[in-house]
Amino acid sequence: MVKIQCAILSFFVSIVCAAALSLVYAFTEPIITEAEKNSIIENLKEVMNAQQFKEIIPDSLWQALDSLNNIVGIVFQVHPQGFGGLIPVTVGLDSDAKITSIKISKEGLKETPGLGARVADLDFTKQFIGKHAAILKLKTDGGDIDAVTGATISSRAVCNGIKKGIKQYSKYIESKDNKKQLFFNAQNFVEIIKDTLWYALSGRDTLGVIFIGITFGYLDSIKFMVGMDRKSKIIGINILYSKETDGIGERIRDKEFLDKFKEGIPDAITGATISSTALINAVKRNIERFKKFLK
């Protein structure tokens, strides 16, 4: 008899507890979801100045939009393996694939307090602002980032994580607004040849064309975008993709070099002849090819 009483009592207690838990869950669940969402958006806003964020890959990648719904960049999250656990890093990339800012959340960071955890401090994170993936290395590894003293492993993990993230996600940047950079006064772009050639229009006027070309550099292909006005003059050129030698061939991305195109075709870069000549020839070739669309 006592045994049955015990069983019934246990059953009853469990039912009451389960009911209480369900009630509390139903009450708190929406608040928890809301709080999580807010904390994510807050994180994103801290690294990128944008009006709103569109989720592309859940919990990993967002597009940052300004008030006119133009894409101004992307924000992504990576979790590189640090010394004590995974380090959650939020990174903002502008439309040039330059880092706008990074943030490492202090909550839930499993690095050693006072050592590895200092990667979350502003002293470390501010170094990343305005940098390209190519120079994201610790100074001891030949890069441009000062490691946190005594926390080389955590610092290196952050660098590599961001680099990997940029490599993985930077393809989401090249889109409409890249064209807008070349023809900032154009209102819209009409595609003529798929993924290759666009007319830049302002009202009914054609301002010029924009085209994308591909050539082969020293190590890998180079993808570039050129804006050309009605007189076949180059008004701007962007490198969309290149993976030449860091510090040598990659100098084709330098603003000074790219700006020279606006005054006519420049000379090759000393020391990076193969990469820059490839680019120069390809630009020339494509101008000849697309000139006729300007008539």
Added chain:
Amino acid sequence: MSKWLISAKRIIIENPVIVMMIGLCPALAVTNTVRSSLGIGIATSFVLILANTILSLTKKIMPDKIRIHISIIIIATVVTIVDYFMQAFYPDLRQTLGIFVPLIVVNCIILSRVEAFTIRNSVVDVVLDGLAAGIGFTLMLAVIGAIREILGHGTFLGNPIFGGDFKRFPITFMILPPGAFLAVGILMGLFNKYIKKPK
């Protein structure tokens, strides 16, 4: 009145952490800042008082045979409720405390109070007992947390209190696990020397 006085005294002379030496796991693991110390202390006290009150009210209908497992079910329920509320209203604190919130279920203080006190006493006494143990636990955690945060981070509740070189190079050792043992050990030593009266 004397009941209150006795309870107040028990905060120190029967302090769970430095006298009875129970509940040491959170006392060592999550006391590297005052904020997380207070967080885990208050959560534990809340569970302690609520669960013990429920168990005390139901002790007459509870057969001895299944008492412990019913106690655990009820404690676990209360802990989960506290956990949900923390996630909803203090998400960053909850993230810092991590696994130590669910681990309140197996905190020795709670079960020891249930077994040693709750089943033999009235509801009022149980609440007073829970308050004494809870405040004692929270207080001691806050003291350990303050020692470690001030020396290890150079801050108190997140506000910097030192300037100059100490701010840049605090005694990092204190916020690492050995610092917790050191702080608890020194507190126990001081207690035994100055407060504990020989019987």
